[in-house]
Amino acid sequence: MMRKPLLAVLLLGIVLSLGCASDEPSEGESDFKVGMVFDVGGKGDKSFNDSAYRGMLNAADDFGVEFTEFEPGQDADREVGLRKLAGAGYDMIIGVGFLFSDAIKKVARDYPDTKFACVDYDVRPGEELPPNLVGLRFREEEGSFLVGVLAAMHTETDRIGFVGGMDIPLIHKFEAGYIAGARHVTPGISITVVYAGTTPQAFADPAKGKELALLQYGRGVDVIYHASGSTGNGVIEAAREAGAYAIGVDSNQNYMAPGHVLTSMVKRVDNAVYKAIRDALEGTFEGGIEELGLAENGVGYALDKHNEDLITEEMTKAVEDVRAAIIAGEIEVPSS
Amino acid sequence: MSRFAKAVSVLSPVIAVAAALLVGGLVVMAIGESPLRVYSILFRGAFGSVDSLGYVVFNACPLIFTGLAVAFAFRAGLFNIGGEGQLYVGSFVCAWVGLKLGGVPAALAVPLLVLASAAGGAAWAAIPGFLKARFGVHEVINTIMLNFIAIGLTSYFVINVFKEPGQMTPQTAEIAASGQLPRLAGALQSVGIPLPAANPLNASILIALGAVWAAWFILNRTTLGYEIRAVGLNPSAAEYAGINVRRMLVVAMMISGAFAGLVATNEIMGFRYRYLDNFSAQIGFMGIAVALLGKNTPLGVLFAALLFGVLNTGALEVDVFTDVPRELILVLQAVTIILVVVANEVLTKKLREREAGAASQATEESA
Numbered sequence: 001m002m003r004k005p006l007l008a009v010l011l012l013g014i015v016l017s018l019g020c021a022s023d024e025p026s027e028g029e030s031d032f033k034v035g036m037v038f039d040v041g042g043k044g045d046k047s048f049n050d051s052a053y054r055g056m057l058n059a060a061d062d063f064g065v066e067f068t069e070f071e072p073g074q075d076a077d078r079e080v081g082l083r084k085l086a087g088a089g090y091d092m093i094i095g096v097g098f099l100f101s102d103a104i105k106k107v108a109r110d111y112p113d114t115k116f117a118c119v120d121y122d123v124r125p126g127e128e129l130p131p132n133l134v135g136l137r138f139r140e141e142e143g144s145f146l147v148g149v150l151a152a153m154h155t156e157t158d159r160i161g162f163v164g165g166m167d168i169p170l171i172h173k174f175e176a177g178y179i180a181g182a183r184h185v186t187p188g189i190s191i192t193v194v195y196a197g198t199t200p201q202a203f204a205d206p207a208k209g210k211e212l213a214l215l216q217y218g219r220g221v222d223v224i225y226h227a228s229g230s231t232g233n234g235v236i237e238a239a240r241e242a243g244a245y246a247i248g249v250d251s252n253q254n255y256m257a258p259g260h261v262l263t264s265m266v267k268r269v270d271n272a273v274y275k276a277i278r279d280a281l282e283g284t285f286e287g288g289i290e291e292l293g294l295a296e297n298g299v300g301y302a303l304d305k306h307n308e309d310l311i312t313e314e315m316t317k318a319v320e321d322v323r324a325a326i327i328a329g330e331i332e333v334p335s336s
Numbered sequence: 337m338s339r340f341a342k343a344v345s346v347l348s349p350v351i352a353v354a355a356a357l358l359v360g361g362l363v364v365m366a367i368g369e370s371p372l373r374v375y376s377i378l379f380r381g382a383f384g385s386v387d388s389l390g391y392v393v394f395n396a397c398p399l400i401f402t403g404l405a406v407a408f409a410f411r412a413g414l415f416n417i418g419g420e421g422q423l424y425v426g427s428f429v430c431a432w433v434g435l436k437l438g439g440v441p442a443a444l445a446v447p448l449l450v451l452a453s454a455a456g457g458a459a460w461a462a463i464p465g466f467l468k469a470r471f472g473v474h475e476v477i478n479t480i481m482l483n484f485i486a487i488g489l490t491s492y493f494v495i496n497v498f499k500e501p502g503q504m505t506p507q508t509a510e511i512a513a514s515g516q517l518p519r520l521a522g523a524l525q526s527v528g529i530p531l532p533a534a535n536p537l538n539a540s541i542l543i544a545l546g547a548v549w550a551a552w553f554i555l556n557r558t559t560l561g562y563e564i565r566a567v568g569l570n571p572s573a574a575e576y577a578g579i580n581v582r583r584m585l586v587v588a589m590m591i592s593g594a595f596a597g598l599v600a601t602n603e604i605m606g607f608r609y610r611y612l613d614n615f616s617a618q619i620g621f622m623g624i625a626v627a628l629l630g631k632n633t634p635l636g637v638l639f640a641a642l643l644f645g646v647l648n649t650g651a652l653e654v655d656v657f658t659d660v661p662r663e664l665i666l667v668l669q670a671v672t673i674i675l676v677v678v679a680n681e682v683l684t685k686k687l688r689e690r691e692a693g694a695a696s697q698a699t700e701e702s703a
Contacts, residue, residue, distance in 0.1 A: 035656075070655045073662050074617030076536070076607065077652055080391060083534060084656050098504045110534050122504040167495065170504045198491045198506070199614045 032092070032281055034059070034067040035085035036273075037078065039097030040200040042071035045230035048203075048250040048269065052096040052119055055273030063281055079103035086111040092280045094273060098122040098170060099200065101135075108133040115285050117276040119269055120170060123289055131287040136272045138292050140170075141177030141335045142326055143265045143299030144225070146319050147247050148181020150263055150301065151223040152189055153315045154245065159190045161216040163235050165203040165228030167195040169336065174227035174249070174265070176334045184322065184331070192216050196231045209234030217242040223262055225249070236261060245310070254306035262310050264302040272298065295327045340690070344683045349629055349636075352679040353643065356672035363667055369660050381653020382646040388653075390521075390535040396645030397602045398423075398616075400544040402623025403630060403637035404551050405457075405596035409475075410632045411555055412588035413568035418464060418479025419596040420620025421486030422457040426597020428490045429456030430604045431611035432498070434511025445515040449605055450543065450598070457597020458590040460486060465589030469582035475589070487614070494613045506613035517606040538606030547595055551634040554591065564588050596620060625673045631680075647672075 292298020
């Protein structure tokens with residue numbers, strides 16, 4: 001079937017490539033191995049997954065741990081992938097996203113000597129976690145409240161917008177905090193809320209995000225906060241195109257369209273992941289649910305050279321006052 | 337069929353797979369990895385242990401159902417692209433019934449849920465079947481559109497009506513324990529096969545094997561199957577022979593949909609025990625490839641599904657333990673399918689030429 005020259009070239013190539021060094025998982029001085037399994041959207045979403053990845057990279061830099069990572073193709077692969085990593089002797093395994101909740105709990109029970117962490121763990125009322133599993137949860141509503149304050153102070157039309165990814169309670173927390181924050185500044189402000197979809201794919205659809213954002217900008221909205229993974233890359237793109245403003249999420253996204261990203265609600269998944277790895281290394285790992293809000297620096301807003309011209313001193317002062325008030329419990333932030 | 341023809345029809349998928357591996361090797365080389373290393377990880381991932389073999393069969397199981405669905409409809413001359421929608425509806429109905437079965441003994445609950453899965457898929461497939469039979473609307477368009485409708489509707493119901501309270505994850509609560517299929521690890525261990533208890537291989541594979549037999553039996557041993565095949569080969573001739581073609585189209589689509597719906601026995605009854613929104617990673621569409629590779633015969637589907645099970649299982653291993661991206665495995669699978677089609681066409685053409693040659697020779701000799 002094959003023409004002989006092609007076959008020869010192929011065989012030669014295979015033989016040659018045998019000699020090439022192949023990339024093993026990055027070697028460190030420690031023999032501690034960390035495995036990370038990503039959510040929908042995967043590495044490169046510039047948002048949620050990348051934040052988790054950064055936490056692992058930082059830990060690898062500081063402690064010299066060895067790591068690998070992958071993105072499951074189908075749902076069943078989540079559990080299988082976690083098991084493969086555990087079976088291959090990884091010391092700590094991190095599931096990124098609430099979709100891992102059931103799978104990681106099962107696998108954690110079967111591998112009691114391996115440490116597990118799950119970002120955005122979806123806890124059931126009264127549920128007990130195995131002692132080798134930490135569920136990292138964030139009070140996204142608190143950080144969203146702060147960016148809501150900034151949005152309301154920045155808007156000139158008194159119309160702001162929100163683009164959510166998948167229409168689920170987790171994202172409702174972002175929405176609720178944002179709305180409460182904006183109303184805290186301007187009680188009568190108009191807020192348009194729209195979701196990209198009802199499936200996990202809604203977190204990975206930049207074209208849809210752009211379309212939804214342009215629709216809102218066309219109707220007089222001038223600031224849009226997105227909580228939609230890589231779908232939000234489209235929202236930020238739309239802000240640049242429409243000469244309006246977007247608010248980034250999870251990672252600091254200010255750099256993605258300097259001058260058009262008002263700020264970013266940073267969810268410090270990186271810090272949480274870093275800390276979980278450090279705890280596991282130092283033997284201070286504790287299972288259970290860990291809630292991270294403003295007080296724990298688990299969430300916040302991003303201020304850097306890309307948006308310093310957009311955030312006035314008055315805004316900084318107002319938002320810092322609100323932050324202090326939330327931490328002190330003087331402001332109650334709704335989560336739904 | 338001559339012995340040569342038989343050999344060709346068996347060998348062409350094998351040749352295609354070999355060619356696909358070669359082409360895949362080129363792709364691996366192009367991204368700077370060693371093909372031998374990647375393939376050895378891939379095959380070790382699939383065949384390296386009893387555990388991984390269990391995963392191969394587990395991953396093949398839903399593809400057997402969707403492959404049968406496509407193959408069966410194809411034999412009636414119907415191109416059922418709607419396996420994805422049918423499996424969602426079948427699975428949803430299965431979970432919905434399963435949630436209500438608390439207290440019902442397993443002897444009753446299991447058959448009931450199997451039936452519910454098949455009925456859900458069959459009902460969804462009946463729609464394009466009916467539209468085709470009654471109005472002559474092409475089933476490809478309708479099955480594709482019904483996929484969107486099924487995905488949207490099931491999402492809506494799971495998120496808004498049946499979601500487990502207080503949970504982020506868009507999934508239902510667990511179905512009744514009596515409706516859950518047993519995992520096979522325990523049984524296999526007792527006969528000396530050391531399948532780890534955590535392996536998700538479950539009794540659904542037995543249902544899948546039963547479905548392979550049933551598809552073969554219906555097609556080859558019943559009047560219904562004869563009529564379905566007759567319609568598939570030549571509807572006009574079938575009608576002339578007194579076969580109710582319209583009825584056959586609907587019946588064939590419904591049986592096809594029932595096979596797709598049975599995916600629920602693996603995904604809902606055997607593995608997850610709940611309906612998770614969007615759980616299928618294109619299992620329905622992969623069924624088309626499986627049927628194609630299996631030459632639209634039930635036994636062929638079984639082997640093709642196992643091959644895809646090997647690729648999927650090994651792919652995960654490659655994904656986890658190398659820098660080769662998952663996309664590459666998708667490329668490999670797509671290349672396999674294309675090469676199967678090409679190999680099939682080329683070999684069939686060769687075969688026809690050869691037989692035509694032999695025939696003309698024979699007529700010359702007899703003259």
